[in-house]
Amino acid sequence: MITLLNATRIQGGTIILAGATTQFKPRDRVGILAVAGSGKSTLARLFSGIEPPDGGIVQRHGRLSWPMGFAGAFHPDLTAATNIALIADMIGQDPGRTVAFCDQFVGFAGLNRPMKTFSPVERATLAFSLSLAVPCDGYIADEVIGVGDAPMRAKCDAMLEQRLASAGLVFLSRNPAQIKKYCRSFYVLIGGRLIPCPDVDVAATALKLSTEPEGAEA
Amino acid sequence: MAALSARLSALIRRERQTRFSGGALGYLWAYLTPLVWIGFVVAMFHFMNRATPIATAPAMFVATGILPYVLFRQTITGMMRSVIANRYLLYFQPVSNAEILLAAALLELLNLTVTATLIFGLIAVVYDVTLPPDPLKVILGMGLAWALGAGFGRFAAVLGQWSDSFARAVPLALRPVFWISGVFYTATELPGAAQDLLTFSPLFHAVELIREGFFLGYASPISSILYPAAIATAFYLTSLVMERHVQTTRSARHRI
Numbered sequence: 001m002i003t004l005l006n007a008t009r010i011q012g013g014t015i016i017l018a019g020a021t022t023q024f025k026p027r028d029r030v031g032i033l034a035v036a037g038s039g040k041s042t043l044a045r046l047f048s049g050i051e052p053p054d055g056g057i058v059q060r061h062g063r064l065s066w067p068m069g070f071a072g073a074f075h076p077d078l079t080a081a082t083n084i085a086l087i088a089d090m091i092g093q094d095p096g097r098t099v100a101f102c103d104q105f106v107g108f109a110g111l112n113r114p115m116k117t118f119s120p121v122e123r124a125t126l127a128f129s130l131s132l133a134v135p136c137d138g139y140i141a142d143e144v145i146g147v148g149d150a151p152m153r154a155k156c157d158a159m160l161e162q163r164l165a166s167a168g169l170v171f172l173s174r175n176p177a178q179i180k181k182y183c184r185s186f187y188v189l190i191g192g193r194l195i196p197c198p199d200v201d202v203a204a205t206a207l208k209l210s211t212e213p214e215g216a217e218a
Numbered sequence: 219m220a221a222l223s224a225r226l227s228a229l230i231r232r233e234r235q236t237r238f239s240g241g242a243l244g245y246l247w248a249y250l251t252p253l254v255w256i257g258f259v260v261a262m263f264h265f266m267n268r269a270t271p272i273a274t275a276p277a278m279f280v281a282t283g284i285l286p287y288v289l290f291r292q293t294i295t296g297m298m299r300s301v302i303a304n305r306y307l308l309y310f311q312p313v314s315n316a317e318i319l320l321a322a323a324l325l326e327l328l329n330l331t332v333t334a335t336l337i338f339g340l341i342a343v344v345y346d347v348t349l350p351p352d353p354l355k356v357i358l359g360m361g362l363a364w365a366l367g368a369g370f371g372r373f374a375a376v377l378g379q380w381s382d383s384f385a386r387a388v389p390l391a392l393r394p395v396f397w398i399s400g401v402f403y404t405a406t407e408l409p410g411a412a413q414d415l416l417t418f419s420p421l422f423h424a425v426e427l428i429r430e431g432f433f434l435g436y437a438s439p440i441s442s443i444l445y446p447a448a449i450a451t452a453f454y455l456t457s458l459v460m461e462r463h464v465q466t467t468r469s470a471r472h473r474i
Binding site: 045050051064070072082086089090092 | 227228306307
């Protein structure tokens with residue numbers, strides 16, 4: 001799905017990725033455990049192809065999603081349906097079918113009203129439904145892998161599961177339990193290094209040890 | 219190719235629908251602005267008792283100067299605004315900065331084509347002015363005005379991504395363009411020294427080309443096709459180099 005060859009990403013003097021070389025295999029479900037502020041969102045944009053690395057190569061195979069649930073491009077004055085139809089056109093999807101999918105998925109009435117009338121939850125749900133509406137070869141999730149109340153989250157999980165039958169996932173999170181739930185391969189991000197781990201508990205332990213002050217005993 | 223035109227079309231439609239959203243008159247502003255400008259300059263002519271240098275209705279003479287100026291100006295403003303306002307659309311790969319900029323420039327061209335057709339038509343009907351004997355030259359002049367706007371606009375938009383001061387300075391720096399581009403005078407009525415100086419004003423050439431096409435028998439000493447085309451190309455090429463620099467050094471001031 002994604003191949004990193006000596007990929008380096010530096011943001012504002014902080015090394016987020018220091019010459020990482022690894023491969024996320026097609027249809028694998030990769031979990032990357034990282035602490036807050038370690039550059040998860042930057043990595044997600046790197047994997048999504050939104051920005052290039054500072055050094056090395058990020059090879060992306062097939063269609064990879066934008067960070068799931070991204071809602072930053074909805075224009076407040078346009079209706080939800082228009083917003084979605086325009087985005088669908090930009091990414092080469094059928095606008096009618098995409099709007100219909102989102103309309104059916106979100107379950108609340110009326111995508112034909114301006115985006116600014118949406119509550120934050122509705123907005124997030126709509127954005128997530130748009131991510132699920134687009135068939136991809138790989139989905140990139142940055143902390144957000146489901147939205148809304150329990151029934152809606154279950155719906156998100158079910159749809160994601162359906163998509164993942166023929167696609168991979170890269171999930172960046174600081175929550176080991178979440179990563180355990182969704183992923184099969186594990187990495188931990190420590191000091192710009194992407195370290196593979198046999199399971200999420202090892203990843204969590206490694207992360208814990210790395211963040212404790214020198215000489216401190218657990 | 220089909221995918222690219224679908225993306226451009228979506229970008230243009232989105233920009234079109236959001237540009238004037240919220241206001242009561244909405245998209246009418248795109249057409250009203252140049253009309254008000256023309257009215258203003260015609261009124262100025264009237265009060266200053268200035269006769270048009272070419273025998274035609276004052277409104278028509280002014281329109282041949284104002285419309286290319288507005289096209290030039292709005293293309294620049296449109297591109298500078300669009301690249302910042304639409305930066306989050308970059309999440310939807312393969313949408314790129316270059317496509318956002320191109321869409322903004324094309325939208326202005328589309329808008330002004332409609333506006334110019336309406337305004338020229340309206341003035342021709344109201345003042346009973348004959349239609350241009352050489353319409354291709356009019357189109358060429360308008361095309362050059364647009365190319366200048368798109369070339370410089372791309373340059374300004376990329377530099378504006380990098381520097382806030384630059385973005386704010388552009389409108390100030392462009393103010394004199396209105397006065398040195400023959401909006402309300404022609405090259406033939408200028409004294410020799412002024413003529414020599416204003417030969418360097420690229421938009422002036424576009425304006426005079428339009429007049430040569432519009433008014434039978436009018437020939438201007440400042441009507442090169444090559445000069446404004448070269449200036450537009452130079453700004454365009456410079457913007458490509460700078461865009462690469464802004465991207466590799468990540469020096470855009472708005473984060474995505």
